[in-house]
């Protein structure tokens with residue numbers, strides 16, 4: 039079901055708690071109709087915080103000098119994957135900054151190694167590369183790719199990114215990935231600087247057009263040492279509204295309850311799920327990587343956020359009537 043612009047505006051402006059509780063309920067019932075009470079898990083491996091891009095909001099952007107940079111060696115990536123596989127994970131998400139030290143061939147080698155050794159899905163989240171690179175990664179066995187559009191408003195996109203990036207270039211990459219047959223994820227930051235309800239309505243409409251398999255959204259959170267360090271973080275409420283809208287419009291999409299949401303709110307993870315999210319991505323990176331992969335301040339990467347907390351996470355989810363699903367959790371049309 040698609041909302042009209044008027045309905046979207048009403049939801050985004052609403053402060054009526056009863057109305058919003060109804061909306062969240064409809065969203066979680068929509069998720070339950072597709073996924074029952076199962077929550078899919080993905081092992082998040084943060085492989086590098088080097089980045090050639092200068093996104094103004096991002097805590098690992100190239101111009102932030104206070105960042106302690108790291109990149110995992112191939113063996114360290116393999117050993118994180120091994121740990122994740124043993125813990126029951128069947129999806130590995132390789133996420134990193136746009137680190138040109140890793141050539142296209144390096145990634146192809148890593149992907150082939152993982153596909154050869156593990157019966158697991160591979161998701162990449164490593165930014166914009168060429169069509170040829172994406173083809174190479176796909177041929178090596180990659181299943182999914184996450185690339186958020188960040189904001190669907192062209193002018194705001196430009197205010198969030200330096201001149202050498204554009205929304206057009208992002209969208210081309212997203213459509214390249216779709217054409218190559220990936221399960222594609224896109225999404226945006228909630229309440230990033232300069233965004234507003236109207237730009238979020240554009241986000242919702244762009245996501246209709248892209249029709250992605252996965253939709254990742256989370257609140258903007260400021261990062262000290264970036265241009266946007268003094269801007270306020272997005273709210274739990276606005277994130278929940280947008281999650282619910284996206285779930286109702288995309289009943290089958292894989293929608294994570296993100297770390298960013300859990301960072302701004304004690305109960306963020308479960309609030310995301312109770313608004314229609316159905317995926318959690320625990321962190322399996324080695325400690326030095328977790329400590330330095332800080333896209334924003336206060337990012338959580340331990341306890342229930344991490345692989346060592348996965349049993350506990352399951353017990354926690356059960357208190358709310360959900361449980362972890364330990365299979366690949368592919369998108370089914």
Ligand code: 5AD
Nearest residue numbers: 095096097186257258259298333334
């Ligand atoms: N606050 C919230 N999310 C952020 N991201 C990057 N920086 C921030 C921030 N300061 C998100 C972007 C990117 C994803 C990997 O992390 O949306 O696509």
